[in-house]
Amino acid sequence: MKILRLYLDKDAEEIWLNELVGKGWALSNFFFGVYTFERCEENEFIYKIDLMDSFSGTKSSMDYIKFVEETGAEYVSSWGRWVFFRKPAIEGPFELYTDVDSQIKVYEKIRNMLGIVAIFEFVIGFSQLHNLGQYGAGIGYYSLTGVIFFLGGAIGFAALKAHHKINSLRKQKVI
């Protein structure tokens, strides 16, 4: 079974993947928004998503994946810097980050990555607007510019959510 979805929130995505495991569907592959599922037993696995420091395929990311696998988790799929792991649910709770400091680092990584993409979208959007203002164009061009700004806004909003998450985690630290 394949499902096409765009997730900008890792936590919501994890909840969705685990909900599907509850219905007997286990993620087997992810590529560019296309999630591929295989049949499994209800609640057989717990899925976790992580953002690595470098792209999958690099030595550093393969090193990280190997390390996580050695702790008993199973590598499912990766795309860009995103990686999906799972563990059989009968083995107990599955968490990759178990203290506040390392959790904060993950959301900082996510926020920074999303922030850069959002800024990039706005830069492209404004340069498109500039071109339109100078030369004019057909409706397709205007629509494309609109989509770019919309994406920039959505991604920027997601970066802001990650930032709020960081702040609430920081509050847990202060006595």
Next chain:
Amino acid sequence: MNKDLPLTEGVFYILLALIKPNHGYGIIQDVEHLTSGRLVLGAGTLYGAINTMLDKGWIKLYSEEVASRKKKEYIITNAGKDIMKLETERLEELIRNSKIALEDRI
């Protein structure tokens, strides 16, 4: 006081688990056992902590046999043992003062 102190619980226990050569899974098991299940380290947290401690020179790579697919093992260094001793002294001071202060109330 040493600017690296106080150590977090996780770092302290990881160093402890590396007094002898150990690998990722072994460290998680040992720490869970030593804390009676209270501290179960996540793989992501442990990976980050190991890299930080390698940078600080508190631990070093003990063995890595890529060909035989054996797990990477790490071990504490003398610098790591020194920092553990300092932290233990700090904790002993806390316990000493805590016991005195609480006994006054009985």
